Amino acid sequence: QRPVGRGAAGPDLRHFLRAAAAGQPGPSPEPPPEPGFTPGAPKVYLETYGCQMNVSDTEIAWAILQKNGYARTKELDEADVVLLVTCSVREKAEQAIWNRLQHLKALKARRPQARAPLRIGILGCMAERLKEEILHREKLVDVVAGPDAYRDLPRLLAVAESGQQAANVLLSLDETYADILPVQTSAGGTTAFVSIMRGCDNMCSYCIVPFTRGRERSRPIASILQEVKMLSDQGVKEVTLLGQNVNSFRDLSEVQFQSVAAPGLSRGFSTIYKAKPGGLRFAHLLDQVSRIDPEMRIRFTSPHPKDFPDEAGVLQLIQERHNICKQLHLPAQSGSTRVLEAMRRGYTRDAYLELVHHVRDSIPGVSLSSDFIAGFCGETEEDHQQTVSLLREVRYNIGFLFAYSMRQKTRAHHRLQDDVPVDVKKRRLEQLIATFREEAERANAELVGQAQLVLVEGPSKRSASELCGRNDGNIKVIFPDAELEDAADCGTLGRAQPGDYVMVKVTSASSQTLRGVPICRTTLSRAAASH
Numbered sequence: 001q002r003p004v005g006r007g008a009a010g011p012d013l014r015h016f017l018r019a020a021a022a023g024q025p026g027p028s029p030e031p032p033p034e035p036g037f038t039p040g041a042p043k044v045y046l047e048t049y050g051c052q053m054n055v056s057d058t059e060i061a062w063a064i065l066q067k068n069g070y071a072r073t074k075e076l077d078e079a080d081v082v083l084l085v086t087c088s089v090r091e092k093a094e095q096a097i098w099n100r101l102q103h104l105k106a107l108k109a110r111r112p113q114a115r116a117p118l119r120i121g122i123l124g125c126m127a128e129r130l131k132e133e134i135l136h137r138e139k140l141v142d143v144v145a146g147p148d149a150y151r152d153l154p155r156l157l158a159v160a161e162s163g164q165q166a167a168n169v170l171l172s173l174d175e176t177y178a179d180i181l182p183v184q185t186s187a188g189g190t191t192a193f194v195s196i197m198r199g200c201d202n203m204c205s206y207c208i209v210p211f212t213r214g215r216e217r218s219r220p221i222a223s224i225l226q227e228v229k230m231l232s233d234q235g236v237k238e239v240t241l242l243g244q245n246v247n248s249f250r251d252l253s254e255v256q257f258q259s260v261a262a263p264g265l266s267r268g269f270s271t272i273y274k275a276k277p278g279g280l281r282f283a284h285l286l287d288q289v290s291r292i293d294p295e296m297r298i299r300f301t302s303p304h305p306k307d308f309p310d311e312a313g314v315l316q317l318i319q320e321r322h323n324i325c326k327q328l329h330l331p332a333q334s335g336s337t338r339v340l341e342a343m344r345r346g347y348t349r350d351a352y353l354e355l356v357h358h359v360r361d362s363i364p365g366v367s368l369s370s371d372f373i374a375g376f377c378g379e380t381e382e383d384h385q386q387t388v389s390l391l392r393e394v395r396y397n398i399g400f401l402f403a404y405s406m407r408q409k410t411r412a413h414h415r416l417q418d419d420v421p422v423d424v425k426k427r428r429l430e431q432l433i434a435t436f437r438e439e440a441e442r443a444n445a446e447l448v449g450q451a452q453l454v455l456v457e458g459p460s461k462r463s464a465s466e467l468c469g470r471n472d473g474n475i476k477v478i479f480p481d482a483e484l485e486d487a488a489d490c491g492t493l494g495r496a497q498p499g500d501y502v503m504v505k506v507t508s509a510s511s512q513t514l515r516g517v518p519i520c521r522t523t524l525s526r527a528a529a530s531h
Contacts, residue, residue, distance in 0.1 A: 041071040045079035049096060050087025052242050052301070053213075054124055056195040058085045059182030061123060061150045066183060068154040076107065081119045081157060083143075086126035088208050090405040094126055105140050119160045121145065121153075125212035129409070131169045141165070147198070147213050148172040171214035178223040181230060190457055190499040192236045194227050195219070196285065197243035202271070202304060204333075205344045205411040206376060206404065209244055216245060220253035221285050225292065232293040237455055237499045241289065241300040247307035247314060250279035268351025269306035283313040290321045295524045297455060298324045299474065305330055305355055306346050315362040322528030326363050327397075327473045330356065331371035335390030336383035339376055342416065349390065356394055367473025369398035374432050375425030376404045377416035384428045388435050395439040397473055403429045437511040444475060444509035451505050451519060452477060453527045458498045467496060467518075471504075477514045479504045487522035496521055503527065 121143035146169035
């Protein structure tokens, strides 16, 4: 998944070839301690690994702990409680946690006896998948809490205070944390993630998510709109709606919509489960969210290709609304129909390509991103070359590419053989990455000479004299930090700040970054009206 942390999360990081900074496994930077806590409140240090769903979960867990009298620290040595929000999607993601626990073991051992013992907790998908192994293999872990057990954290930590290990990995059919407004971990940030649903019902044969996050259930639309409105009031300029499968969103909280017919799937797509009637769907949610603030960009991830029905809806909204980004994540996973069938993706190569053409016809200039797995069970060289050719044919702007990692409990683990040698996976992955980069550079080069609206995120990491932001297609744009006119008041000069929109003329492009010269500061609405 896409999607924010950074840090020592193993070699997987090299393959996050997405221009956006979302979804990289590794610990997220810690915010400053929250003000207003009484002295002596237990201090918690939170570290986030994996996808944006884990970033969202971190904010939910912190909101619950904050209400229960905990303070937050960005200093590991100050912490009374260390909580790791973990990922299980690949073996290397889990290995990063085992390595981190060894570091924390040393920290726990040298803690002064005058202080209360350091409590360590494993949260999220790895907790769900490996509860017994975590508790028995690493006696230093005090608390294990799965993705649906964050409300139970205060009780689990109280049990741990008595010196016992405590665990809750029960999966829920209805937990969405709808009544808990997450506490944003990047105070003053220009972008935020809003979780709209949890779990996944697709049961792709390679994927652990249904086993670590449970069945699909959606938040009531009213609670989502409340959170987005709160973020708008705080000055957030971009919201990403999050879920494992956002476009199968189905809010069943309002009785009058519970008998609505199930939408049809795209041509050539199928699913292992029966169509689900009733509820307010994703197009309705997207419509409502986009109306809250005309100056707030809206993105969403991750959708499943099967849930873009042929009739007008989500695609038409993206085309019509100036604040819904013209960018779609269409995870393909493979370019081979035979491998897609083994993966239980529910579509063929031809059906996927037909959807891509439909999307590009519906949304001119759309930016596309995708996920690919190299070396899945039984993948032949011919299958691999079909994936290479799909990358060339579609020419994605952004890509996530990984070597296959077998996960216990999945259908692939029970029914298929992980028979592609490691060195072959590595070679195929490298070829996919090289092909993706070539095509992304060509796609981005088409933007040279064009003006792009950029939401400023802050200074460039490599140069204090440059600013960095993202265009509508979620591609990173770097430009000089200079005095700029305001489009609304041509006589006013000023420097762009994080959260400002700047029109930038693109002068050069690589596979991951655009560079350009700033033209003026503007607004999202004004830029849309001038096109």
